[in-house]
Amino acid sequence: MTTNKNVLKFVDEAVALCKPANVVWITGEEAQLEELRKEALATGELIKLNEEKLPGCYLHRSDPNDVARVEGRTFICCDNKEDAGPINNWMDPKEAYEKVGAIFDGSMKGKTMYVIPYSMGAVGSTFSKVGIEVTDSIYVVVSMKIMTRIGTKVLEVLGDSNDFVRGLHSKADLDPEKRYILHFPQDNTIWSVNSGYGGNVLLGKKCFALRIASYQGKNEGWMAEHMLIVGIQNPQGEINYITAAFPSACGKTNLAMLIPPKSYLEKGYKVWCVGDDIAWLRVGKDGRLWAINPENGFFGVAPGTNKKSNPNALYSTMKNTIFTNVALDPETNTVWWEAMEKDTADKKKPAYLIDWKGNPWTPDSDVKAAHPNSRFTAPAINCPCISSEFEAPEGVPVTAIVFGGRRAKTAPLVYQSRDWNSGVFVGSIMASETTAAATGAVGVVRRDPMAMRPFVGYNMADYFAHWIEMGKKTANQPKIFNVNWFRTDDEGNFIWPGFGDNLRVLEWIIKRCKGEVDAKEVAIGYVPNAEDINIDGLDIDVDTVKELLSVDKETWLEEVKGIKEFYAQFGERLPKELADELAKLEANLSK
Numbered sequence: 001m002t003t004n005k006n007v008l009k010f011v012d013e014a015v016a017l018c019k020p021a022n023v024v025w026i027t028g029e030e031a032q033l034e035e036l037r038k039e040a041l042a043t044g045e046l047i048k049l050n051e052e053k054l055p056g057c058y059l060h061r062s063d064p065n066d067v068a069r070v071e072g073r074t075f076i077c078c079d080n081k082e083d084a085g086p087i088n089n090w091m092d093p094k095e096a097y098e099k100v101g102a103i104f105d106g107s108m109k110g111k112t113m114y115v116i117p118y119s120m121g122a123v124g125s126t127f128s129k130v131g132i133e134v135t136d137s138i139y140v141v142v143s144m145k146i147m148t149r150i151g152t153k154v155l156e157v158l159g160d161s162n163d164f165v166r167g168l169h170s171k172a173d174l175d176p177e178k179r180y181i182l183h184f185p186q187d188n189t190i191w192s193v194n195s196g197y198g199g200n201v202l203l204g205k206k207c208f209a210l211r212i213a214s215y216q217g218k219n220e221g222w223m224a225e226h227m228l229i230v231g232i233q234n235p236q237g238e239i240n241y242i243t244a245a246f247p248s249a250c251g252k253t254n255l256a257m258l259i260p261p262k263s264y265l266e267k268g269y270k271v272w273c274v275g276d277d278i279a280w281l282r283v284g285k286d287g288r289l290w291a292i293n294p295e296n297g298f299f300g301v302a303p304g305t306n307k308k309s310n311p312n313a314l315y316s317t318m319k320n321t322i323f324t325n326v327a328l329d330p331e332t333n334t335v336w337w338e339a340m341e342k343d344t345a346d347k348k349k350p351a352y353l354i355d356w357k358g359n360p361w362t363p364d365s366d367v368k369a370a371h372p373n374s375r376f377t378a379p380a381i382n383c384p385c386i387s388s389e390f391e392a393p394e395g396v397p398v399t400a401i402v403f404g405g406r407r408a409k410t411a412p413l414v415y416q417s418r419d420w421n422s423g424v425f426v427g428s429i430m431a432s433e434t435t436a437a438a439t440g441a442v443g444v445v446r447r448d449p450m451a452m453r454p455f456v457g458y459n460m461a462d463y464f465a466h467w468i469e470m471g472k473k474t475a476n477q478p479k480i481f482n483v484n485w486f487r488t489d490d491e492g493n494f495i496w497p498g499f500g501d502n503l504r505v506l507e508w509i510i511k512r513c514k515g516e517v518d519a520k521e522v523a524i525g526y527v528p529n530a531e532d533i534n535i536d537g538l539d540i541d542v543d544t545v546k547e548l549l550s551v552d553k554e555t556w557l558e559e560v561k562g563i564k565e566f567y568a569q570f571g572e573r574l575p576k577e578l579a580d581e582l583a584k585l586e587a588n589l590s591k
């Protein structure tokens with residue numbers, strides 16, 4: 001399929017190591033993919049769903065021990081440990097190739113190896129990058145078809161260049177003790193073994209588009225970020241694009257495709273989704289930051305998605321979608337997950353389902369029917385509000401960058417940083433409660449700078465420095481904000497309605513960028529005057545908004561202690577600008 005010697009050498013080496021029975025090059029043609037889906041149906045790897053209700057859709061179940069990213073087993077393998085930094089796990093590259101090479105050795109005996117050429121970003125665009133993933137999983141092939149652009153056309157664009165990311169994946173025995181997700185940034189290489197869960201094995205996504213790409217971006221002067229990209233069109237037809245970094249399972253997909261509240265729809269507001277998880281950002285000729293979404297589909301959290309919370313996401317999953325670890329309704333051969341009951345007339349859960357593990361389930365069962373990290377893999381073009389700029393080679397210009405996390409207290413509904421460097425500081429001190437997107441405890445607050453803690457491919461302190469550098473290169477900087485949709489009352493209920501109503505906060509953000517609204521300066525930056533958040537049609541009052549916007553000095557002084565501890569681990573490598581911002585914050589709070 002190619003005469004590119006670098007590609008052929010990479011594949012030959014993978015064959016020599018994994019020893020598959022045969023090798024299939026993925027052309028991207030529908031007939032080949034359809035054959036593979038049929039094969040996966042025969043082995044049970046895929047289950048065909050109701051063709052009338054969910055045309056072209058399949059259910060996949062991953063091994064119950066393999067349902068989320070495994071941060072403890074994810075490594076950055078670069079020559080110097082210090083270059084991986086204190087947040088990443090590090091392994092010496094030589095040791096890693098040897099140790100994990102032994103696990104790959106013969107791992108595809110008797111199996112077929114698939115070679116998937118793929119492009120992150122529109123094929124052939126100057127901002128796009130090529131990867132080749134070698135895998136023994138049909139699930140990976142058919143999912144990569146949805147999440148990226150694949151096939152012969154990508155090899156044509158690559159020509160005889162050596163500029164591609166080498167990805168090697170084998171499910172091997174799915175042994176969690178031998179599961180490794182390795183990144184070799186200096187070699188443009190990713191090795192993933194003993195997993196079949198999307199985030200660990202769809203190597204174009206987090207492994208390439210964030211971990212490897214963040215390293216490339218540092219060296220090449222651009223940024224790879226864990227951000228959604230959304231366009232807000234006002235009644236005059238003007239569109240402002242916002243990128244937002246929230247940690248895993250903290251609302252990116254939801255914000256990226258929100259439905260405006262009724263009063264906004266009536267006024268003529270529209271929302272356009274460019275991306276829901278990853279943004280690559282470059283400085284344009286006009287001195288603004290421009291963002292592309294390198295992906296071609298959504299790998300979204302299923303539970304919680306319903307007609308009220310995110311109808312656009314739900315609609316996106318109605319055809320040509322692969323569902324992973326959701327429940328099956330055997331009567332209709334359709335899928336189900338928690339919160340879908342809210343869409344029914346009686347608000348009741350189905351009387352009988354097959355749960356995500358394949359076991360019988362009733363509403364009396366004491367387990368969830370769908371795994372909390374069950375996902376849909378849906379083509380972006382299915383999304384009713386997909387932006388006309390989705391494939392624009394140069395991307396869209398960014399008006400505002402928004403950071404945010406899950407904080408029950410501390411962070412107000414929204415605040416604005418004073419300038420770029422204070423905005424980098426705001427991103428660097430992000431903290432959020434952990435979610436089911438990664439294995440481990442859920443609901444524990446941890447620092448997750450720029451929502452990149454699990455995804456930065458080099459030393460986090462150098463990553464902060466890169467952000468500061470990018471600010472210097474950007475003549476027309478976007479303004480930087482922080483939001484928190486997750487403040488709770490004393491009973492633990494979310495105070496802010498969230499979802500579509502988050503547009504009310506985005507409206508304030510855009511007005512701030514255009515200098516159309518005042519704000520109140522407080523210790524951490526600028527917060528809105530409560531009257532400036534539009535609450536028409538909501539059943540909360542302005543006092544509640546005041547409460548949501550409050551910044552408690554004592555809580556923030558505690559926060560400063562936590563930030564100091566967090567920063568301490570970076571030692572001398574922490575940019576001085578951030579140490580200065582921290583000192584400023586402490587001084588402001590002590591006034």
Ligand code: GTP
Binds near residue numbers: 502
């Ligand atoms: P990843 O795909 O893991 O990166 O997640 P994500 O950031 O795209 O999160 P997603 O939009 O899928 O939302 C995750 C969970 O947060 C779902 O259960 C949503 O229902 C919930 N959620 C999203 N937005 C809001 C909001 O504004 N308020 C509240 N209370 N919950 C929200």
Ligand code: SPV
Binds near residue numbers: 198200206437438
């Ligand atoms: C996340 O966890 O941030 C996701 C899902 O978007 S995964 O692809 O598993 O990383």
Ligand code: MN
Binds near residue numbers: 226247248249277
């Ligand atoms: Mn994500």
